[in-house]
Amino acid sequence: MKSTSKIAKGIIVEIERILASSPPDMVPPKFYHDKIVIYPVDSFLADR
Amino acid sequence: MISSRKRQLEIALILACLCAPASYAEPNEPKAGLQFETAEKEPNGPEPRLTIEVSDRLMSWTSLSRRLAVRGLPKPTHVAELLVSNRTREPSFGLEYLMKTAAAQSMSLKQRQFVEDSVPFAEMEPDEAARNHHRLHLYAVSEEDAKKMIEACVELLTDTANRTRQDYLIALAGHREEVATANQQLPEKEIELTAAKTSYDGIKRATHPFSDDTEATENVKRTILEMNNMLDVLDIELAGIHEKLKVIKDYQEWKKPTVASEPVYTKLTEMELCESRSEKQTSLRHSTNGPASPTRLDA
Numbered sequence: 001m002k003s004t005s006k007i008a009k010g011i012i013v014e015i016e017r018i019l020a021s022s023p024p025d026m027v028p029p030k031f032y033h034d035k036i037v038i039y040p041v042d043s044f045l046a047d048r
Numbered sequence: 049m050i051s052s053r054k055r056q057l058e059i060a061l062i063l064a065c066l067c068a069p070a071s072y073a074e075p076n077e078p079k080a081g082l083q084f085e086t087a088e089k090e091p092n093g094p095e096p097r098l099t100i101e102v103s104d105r106l107m108s109w110t111s112l113s114r115r116l117a118v119r120g121l122p123k124p125t126h127v128a129e130l131l132v133s134n135r136t137r138e139p140s141f142g143l144e145y146l147m148k149t150a151a152a153q154s155m156s157l158k159q160r161q162f163v164e165d166s167v168p169f170a171e172m173e174p175d176e177a178a179r180n181h182h183r184l185h186l187y188a189v190s191e192e193d194a195k196k197m198i199e200a201c202v203e204l205l206t207d208t209a210n211r212t213r214q215d216y217l218i219a220l221a222g223h224r225e226e227v228a229t230a231n232q233q234l235p236e237k238e239i240e241l242t243a244a245k246t247s248y249d250g251i252k253r254a255t256h257p258f259s260d261d262t263e264a265t266e267n268v269k270r271t272i273l274e275m276n277n278m279l280d281v282l283d284i285e286l287a288g289i290h291e292k293l294k295v296i297k298d299y300q301e302w303k304k305p306t307v308a309s310e311p312v313y314t315k316l317t318e319m320e321l322c323e324s325r326s327e328k329q330t331s332l333r334h335s336t337n338g339p340a341s342p343t344r345l346d347a
Contacts, residue, residue, distance in 0.1 A: 005230035008223045015220045026213040029205040032131030032178045038194045042106040
């Protein structure tokens with residue numbers, strides 16, 4: 001019981017560390033200057 | 049006269065300086081702000097607004113995509129270019145789930161077919177100009193669909209990030225509950241442990257008073273093994289008695305009881321007693337071992 005508790009406490013510390021560090025897979029997407037550009041696609045190049 | 053010429057020259061120089069950067073500017077540069085389209089709010093992002101601009105600069109398609117176009121698949125007319133920070137989840141991960149987003153539901157049928165049928169609807173590569181960013185291209189069959197693709201991509205990446213965070217939070221809550229339960233049960237278990245230790249010490253003192261714990265355990269194991277061997281021998285004897293008894297009983301039935309003499313009956317009674325004793329031993333062994341191993345004591 002003591003070892004179960006100790007292991008669980010270790011996991012809790014690790015999860016809290018991960019949550020505090022905000023790794024990339026938990027961060028919403030960020031864009032360059034928060035700008036997205038839409039371009040037309042060259043149909044001639046697409047047909048070639 | 050001279051001062052008037054000087055002033056004219058100054059004006060000409062100033063005009064030349066002002067107009068020069070405009071003439072050297074990139075003709076296909078995106079017209080920032082000219083065709084501002086949408087601005088949406090990111091639920092958890094540090095920057096709440098995301099702007100989408102439409103440029104008139106032509107972009108080409110990949111060779112692989114062109115080959116697919118030959119097969120009669122829809123061709124893209126627009127491409128959305130996203131410069132995604134490397135400090136967030138890599139966008140190529142999970143793009144196969146793009147069509148499961150809410151934004152994807154409002155895409156045109158043609159776009160849905162394009163995404164589902166043509167593999168390179170999205171391309172990604174590290175960007176040279178914007179450091180620590182990846183350039184993601186999302187192809188679409190119309191400008192409106194390109195915007196929907198952006199929405200779907202942002203939605204997918206945001207949802208994935210939130211879900212991952214949520215998973216960690218659920219795991220955290222589960223482990224906290226585990227610790228709380230363990231802490232709650234600990235005093236009770238401490239009492240049980242004390243009682244078990246007292247009982248153990250008592251048994252050990254009675255059976256192996258001069259042995260340490262390891263030696264006592266080994267002795268117990270050896271005793272169990274010896275008992276198992278003895279019980280095996282008894283099992284074999286019992287099987288033999290059973291068979292003998294069966295033969296005698298069959299003979300008795302055939303010959304009738306009148307024929308049998310007094311010593312035979314006495315012997316038969318003894319054997320029956322022996323049989324019942326052996327059965328009792330067997331049942332005792334079963335109760336000691338429990339249902340998992342009914343014929344053998346665990347060493």
